[in-house]
Amino acid sequence: MLDHQTLRKARALLAASRIALVAVIVLALAMRLWFWWIQARSGAVPPGDPEEYYRAAIHILHGGYHDTGKWLRPPVYPAFLALLLPAAGMNVAGALLLQACILSVGVLAFYTFGAHLFGRITGLVTALLAALFIPLASYASSLYAEALFITLLVAGLTALNDAIDRKSGRMAFGAGVILALAALTRAVGVYLIPLAAALIAWRAQSDGYRVWRWHHPAILLLLGAMLVIGPWVGRNYLVHSRLIVSDTNGGISMWYGTVRSDAEQAAGEARLAAVPNLADRQALALHMAWDIIRDDPVRFLTRMRFKIASLYALQTRSYAVGDVISIDSRGAPIVQNAGEYRLELTILADVQYIVLMLLAIGGFCFIPQPVRATPTLLWIGLATLLAALTIGHPRLRLPIVATVLPFAAYALIRLPALWRQPARFLRDRRSYAALGGSLVFLALIVSTQYIPWSAGIWYAAPGRAALDAGDLRRAESLLTLAYDANPDNPLRLIDLADLYLAQGDNERALELYRLAASMERRSLYAQAMRAITAAVLDNPAEAAAALRAIDGYWRTGNDLLEWAWNAQHMSAPSRVIPGDPAALGFYAGFAPATPDLTVGRWTLGEGRVRVRGGCGTLVVRMHGPAGRMVDISLDNWNIHERITLTGAPQEMHISLSGIRECEHNPELTVWFTSATGLLDLEMAPWYGGVAITDVQVTP
Template identity: 25%
Template sequence: MAQGLKCIMQWFMDRKCLTLLVILSLVIRFAILMVVIEHPEKSLGGDAGHYDLIARNLLAKHQFLGPSTMLGTKHYKGLSFWHEAQLYPDSMIPESLRPPLYPGFLAAIYLLFGRSVAVVLLFQNLLAVMTGIIAYKVSEKLFGNTVGIITFILITCNLGLLAFPFYLLTETLFVFLLTLAFWFLIEFLETSRKKYLLFSAVIAGASALCKPITCYLILAVMPVLVMKYRTELSRIVVYGLLYSGVAMMVISPWLIRNYLIFNHAKISSSQGLNLYIVNVSMMESDKFASDWGLLHKQKLIDVQEIIDKSKLNSMEISTITEEMGLSAIRKEPLSYLRIHLKGMVRMLIGHNLPYLHALLTDKPYNSGSALSIFVETGSLRSALDSLRRTSGSLPVVVVLIVIVRALIYMFFLYGGYRMIKTSPLYLLLFLSFIGYFVVLTGPFGIDPRFSVPIIPFINIVASFGIYSLFERFRLHRETSKGEV
């Protein structure tokens, strides 16, 4: 233990610039934390209240329990200790909507420190800084120390990775695990040591227990294995099976639990529910130019009626709603393709300013801000009209964010272009991970929250682009001086 701490300290001492940036990042996050803990209810809105309730049930009843209805958390008051469990003690049933890792993370903190929102936020901010350090290590490994420093700065300043550690939501823990799995995958590709592939697979499996979207992460890994071992089919097959098999072993206890309780071996019941309630609502809203919120609410009511009238468990309800969603999509495949593609684009251009803005001001999350309107409607005219109506400094901030995002993507494209020549294998890996999340997220890309997983990968490539561009200018200047 002491030797390990000594090695860590020496590692940071050898990287003084990174150490100073880490300290500065922690100071900024601590300052924001001091503001946020004055109103901890902001950190517990929406899905956060559900995670908090499950965590408290884990501690009190030693079971993974949630509300008995889909709308059970609608009026949940997150700050009232055991509020919902006390009011509706018999309404808690085995939970299937939320995977276990994040509620377990909360429960572990509650067990050690009591139910303190501030302590959870502190731990999440430490994870966010560690995510930046891991991204630095990936960049340093592939491109050198300077690119690593640029990567850490970009990730530290990113609004998504700055805002979400202050919410009791899965994003921070999930991105940390995903970046860690990516780092071990890089180590495997560099050294061909199978232990790194195993570590990556274990962590990928754990991340699927945080957000189920990584269940199929092998789809992002396989193209890289094929490219690296294109003349060795047996190694491609063995490594592919090893990665997916180990990840499945990590997930399997939860699948067994759900099979025993619900007779369905799925990680979550969210897939079917989201397909009908969210995706079909978006499709109908886009096709008929109607209010998405009203359609979404009506779909919730429809599903709630099925729940109230039947004796089916939540997984069975999910299966029914999944078929309802697929049926609607089969009737209008082009309409669904349209909203899927729009969601992919919005995921790439989305921003997280409203989440940070809501934390630091008395105003709630404002989906009517100019950039949000552009992201949600695709209408530049509506966004500009909103911008003109907005008073104060927010329009300036929005414009700056748009400019910075545009520059990041320009550097990303240039970095990708340079990687085609220098490291095509790793370019494929970055593009595979980014493409995986963009394609699978689809219509959900309307919420900038879902863009958070791809932030580290985009910024690493963009950092290499920044470095390469400055190196090109430097060499050009030196060449010009030499000629003179």
Template identity: 70%
Template sequence: MQAQQTLRSARSVTTIDLILLAAIVALALVTRLWFWQVQARSGAVPPGDPEEYYRAAIHMLHGGYHDTGKWLRPPVYPAFLALLLPPTRMNVAGALLLQACVLGIGTLVFYASGTQLFGRVTGMVTTLLAALFVPLASYASSLYAEALFVTLLVIGLALIDRALVRNSTRAACGAGVLLALAALTRAVGLYLIPLAAVWIAWRMRHGGSLSIGMGLSDTRLRRVARSKDHGAHIHPSSDVGEGAWKDTGKDASQSEQHIMSDKSDRLEIRSYQLAISLILGALLVVGPWAARNYLAHGRVILSDTNGGISMWYGTVRDDAEEKAGEARLAAVPNLADRQSLAIQMAWENIRHDPARFLARMRFKIASLYALQTRSYAVGDVISIDSRGAPLVQNAGEYRLSMTLLADVQYVALIILAIGGVCFMPHPARAIPTLLWVGLATLLAVLTIGHPRLRLPIVASVLPFAAYALVRLPAGWRHIRQLPRDRRSYMALSGVMVFLALIVSMRYIPWGAGMWYAVPGRSALEAGDLRQAETLLALAHDAHPDNPLRVIDLADLRLAQGDDRAALSLYRRAAEMERRSLYAQAMRAITGAYLAMPDEAAAGLAAIDDYWRSGNDLLEWAWTTRRRPAPDRVVPGDPMALGLYAGFAPATPDLAVGRWTLGEGRVRVRGGCGALAVQLRGPSGRRVDISIDDWGIRKRMIMNGEQQEVRLALSGIRECEFGPELTVHIVSETGLLDLERAPWYTGVAVYEVRVER
């Protein structure tokens, strides 16, 4: 009885715990809201995965699902997004703000996971690590499923441990439900369910629950038995060389305290009952989705149809093969058959050249575990400008200082996690997490080695990193005994393998260039152009193959007023890295400065070919373009990039102009005549047009046809000098076209001009 009371006391949460936990959750909210403010305020929907999730959510709100895309996406994240959009009046930025708040509070799952494995103190530290980990915070406010997937995965793994420790079929069923929800968020989690079931069945058949026989010595078991007889509170301890670091606190004792609370009749549970409960829980979630897919597509689709196509992409040998293969896949209307064909094409490539496939596996693993700083080292930064500001929403890319911080966190967490797994009291409790890490790595090897899969890998091992961090002082006190402990060599081997994956010779020339580039950029921002020219030239000479060093020189020439030289350098940087949105955007803006419409069109076309000129790019260009505005602006015209914002991407119904997202802005050079705005909107929609803070405004009711609104400018002070004016166009929004353009738009703006 006394032992049971002690166990309940160890598990109870004190007032101080609640205060600390609330403070950590508040910190998590602050970090996520900061990232939202930096990367998600534009309300743009990036192309690729985010657009597919968004389209699926919009279809859900209209009673269907997006079944006509390149592949079928799993439904949980679109359903989550569909819940967030209506309260914000279908505003994507508002929905992402709510998402950041929900997932910020969702860091509590890390407390549950750490507490389940190691106790309250480790649970608290795990939550703190999750609150501060940069990639996890940034993905919380992006249109990607990773942050939600991590939340479901972590609590699912914690419930697996709880099921094994307590022989609980309820926990096993709950784990199955949560892992299935994770699998219907990101399909990579689907294969973890049978792996976890096999592990549970094997563990129960050969070793019983995890609270019995999990690395406990006979001496410890006898001590536990005596504690039950005499009601004593056990403080297990051992030297580093014998079992675990000495631990008289609640963290290390909790696992053995479970032994005192488990009743002997639980040991009679049949070996496979927990595994069956987990599978049944998963079927409760996956079953209805699979049945729906069978009715819609005539095939069994358990999660999505993306895996086979990703596997084929991982075997493609050149651009011509990729283009031909995509055309071949697009000709197959059934999404399941399309995936089957992709798998067949992938195996054909593997059989044709197995050596090449095996050789590329190494690069895929390196891509999965590589540092994010490597993008700066090789110059393939896509969405960050030379000032460190994001051009578009692209979670996972940050300014250099934030990238370095994220990499320091990543390396430290992985090293700590390796130590935590090797030195934890009962290493078998780490098996479900290690199964996930191995599975994720294998799937990356078989597909494209996408670095976004690294986030759920790192997040899943946070409890072990936290445990190592908590036990670090005790380990330091016993540091002399570590060489005699074979687990030290296991941990060292794991760390060496990890370091081998992230080390690259590319950092050497990059570091040499950055030695001059950092002070050179500082001099450029301070206006010291002579010093900047000297340093940036040295940086380029040290690392001439890096397009970022060419961009530095282009920015310098632009600051010096040599637009033609700047354009030539931006074009050269874009040739070196065609995906550089900054090089392409500055090519378009500089082409507009030089009145070269072909150059501006080429830059914008390159952006639309790889990405999309959505409102995130428009908002960035609005703050970047510095030259005087013209008398006439046509939204969507490449020459007008930086002169309009708050607009949707190009839509097939408009050859000229663009639709606003409800609050559009256009910048023009003023005068003393009249402002004319040509626009169109659904019949009955009200639109308010105003000019800065001059009190000039007009409301119109749209009639479904193209209309022109005119506002007198004579009331503007010093209008004869042509001051720059910002025209605000505000209206209600509605769905434009569910299939072709699923954006919630206001009115179409064809032209804004000033008549003198």
């Protein structure tokens, strides 16, 4: 009877844990879908890393690979993206939606990792932490390899731990395969493979096994990795005549981390661009980096310390120094830039980060078998060292934080025991190790920049609230105090510019937007509002200069166009030329500028233009591939027309006389819906529908 009851309890516990795990997966899915909704619906491809991954995926779909970029990217994430894009009809937003759904199931890898180290309950808590951690959730719907890399890395560390525990050659082989897939997702994983093999051999030797027993699993791990990486290395040798293990980005990143001035960077980039072979380009970058290090080794070592601090710094620091790139003054994302959020969400993410790291430090110190933490600690040390040698970007921190989640979960579960018996923990020497580690971590994230920022935000937060509520007098008083408290922060200038814009003083607003942009040239909000305000003041040169500044750092892609569509509150003009600086905010659903068009832009399959109507005629000038059909419709007016493209420039004339109260010139939203096709594999790898060159309402 007792055995039967025990069996029933065990089955009930197993069923409950499965239900809880399903609930965690659903929660992870909800979080990732929410981030997709707020950051990835535009279908835009951001410049930089996302564009390179996207280009590689498009080349894969056309039977090749992107071998002509600034550097060669690892193939796993582009291959993953190449599977998603056709399933989504070559729509980037749809592909990222599928990616978010698939990677939601990735919390199972965290469950397995935690359960293997500490048991099923810790595994569930680990999965829950992974589901709720804001950076992990946001990267799942972005065009970055981080989310997939982290999933593979966690699975690889789990297999590595299992291989060490069981001295299993089969598990070691599997760990090698998984770690190799991670290395072909992000090249930083390459260096973990030989270290993992050495760790397996060392652990087996330490446990007293014969030589062949500790050589055997280490060799199998390397063999598994070679079977995955080998074909990629062979392919690269055939194409580039050089040995490229994963990518050619590492050497260039190291050089970027050593440059001493903008002039040195510009000269170095020109030298690199002149080298056609990507492997030779990386070799040159390494050579330039070592030359700089030899010239001033003390500076390099000092910079390493600062890069480690930058790696572990809080994301809120961007607000403290005012180098926010992609968030507008009301907290809305302007472009898709994973890892940058509105202030409230940023603070919440940083609170999560601090709590998780402090818990993880305690978990490492109090783990029952400290040797089982060795693979994770090995990875943390490696990742930190590589960041110190290259670029201490906060994005590189995410794979570190993700791998410590089981230890944070273990410490979290043990917290009740700490509260019940605090004296026992105070007598434990491990408590002092945890305290020391916590103090080191806190020293890395503390910055004096938060002092003036805190003084300014004390007034800025209620000042922005008053501005949004229309209380301009109170807003002016508070925002002026905020600027006086923190005058070196361009965000405080932007607040004042928004205030003057609300007061109708467009010239003063433009002056402050321009000044804020000069303080932080990457501020897309300052540059975009500079363009919009200049257009209102009939200053096309200023508007064009602002958009050139955006294209110099980012690009005027559809994410920016969608934001401007919602942010633009000026009356629509009677004529809109997509791509014209004065038209920002009056067209959306369009691809970036392409070299085949000097005027106009291609739609992304569903574009729209907002114009001031009348009782005359809507004239649309367009062109596109012969035989493609384009549906043109006007919101709320039951006007629908279809035109078949001929391959030559065409005009479409639509009478507006049937619109009720057309004499009052109501604003019209004109929609263009069509199939899409690849514009140009190398020069413009976007899937465009129809090129709209002019939309005008004539009398």
